[in-house]
Each structure stands twice: as structure tokens, then as C-alpha cells.
Amino acid sequence: MNAPQVIRNLRGPGQLVLQWEDGEHRLSHIRLRGACPCSRCRATRLSGGINLVPDDVRVVQIESQGYGVQLVFSDGHERGIYPWAYLRDLTGQ
Template sequence: MIAPGAIRNLRGPGQLLLQWPDGERTLSHARLRGACPCSQCRAARLAGSITVVPAEVRIERVEPQGYGVQLVFSDGHERGIYPWAYLRDLL
């Protein structure tokens, strides 16, 4: 999977802007937090736990990891690394 050419964290509106070869796409911070791919969050979703993510949650930092990005959220969660293909599937 090809990485996006640019990533911008739009904190005010709570959007992560990704510039892919076929165009720009945005994902809300709340959507990304709710779709966290870490093992703890994935296990909770598989067990049927529904966690409501507040619309106010924001991405504090975006840390490149080569095959994706680690997102650090304002609620303190920072375990998830989002592979590029996973981000594309969330669109």
C-alpha cells in the first residue's frame, strides 16, 4: 500500500486530512478513535462492547511508523498504529 503524499491534522474541525494519489480525503478524529486497531480496542469490539467516542476527542500527535501512523489522542489513548491500507478502508 502506498503512503499518502501528505497528512495534516486539522485540530479545530477535528479532521485528519490525507492526500492520496487519487485525491484528498478526511476522516474525523472521533471516527479514527472509535476504529482504533490496537489489540485492546479490537478485542472490545469483537466482544460487542460499544464505546461512544465523544465528538470533542482530538488527535494530539501523528507519529509516522513507516507502514502507517500512530495516533495519539486527547483522551490519552496512543496504542493504535493505523496501517495505510486500514486508513484507506475507513474512508
């Protein structure tokens, strides 16, 4: 999966906007934090646990990793690297 042409971080409404060839897709910061692909978060989900995400969590930094992005959240979590295909799956497309 290719990178989106444009990524915009809308902190106010708490959304990440991804522009792919077929259109614009939005993901809430809460959804992104809850779906963090890092090993700790994934292990919690696989064991039936729930990662509680505050309503006011925001993406504060986006770091390119080539095959995806590392998202840094306002709650201090920064371990997840979100591959492009994973982000696309989260949009439901």
C-alpha cells in the same frame, strides 16, 4: 499500500486529511478513535462492546511508523497504529 503524499491534522474541525494520488480524503478524529486497531479496542468491538468516544476527542500527535501512523488522542489513548491500507479502508475508497 503506499503512504499518502500529505497528511494534515485539522484540530479545529477534528479531521485528519490524507492526500493520495487519487485525491484528498478526510477522516474525523471521532471516527479514527472509534476504529482504533489496538488489541484492546479491537477485542472490545469483537465482543460486542462499544467504545464510547467523546465528541471533543482530537488527534494531538501523529508518529510515523513506516507502514502507517500511530495516533495519539486527547483522551490519552495512544496504542493504535493505523496501517495505510486500514486508513484507506476507513475512508470508504
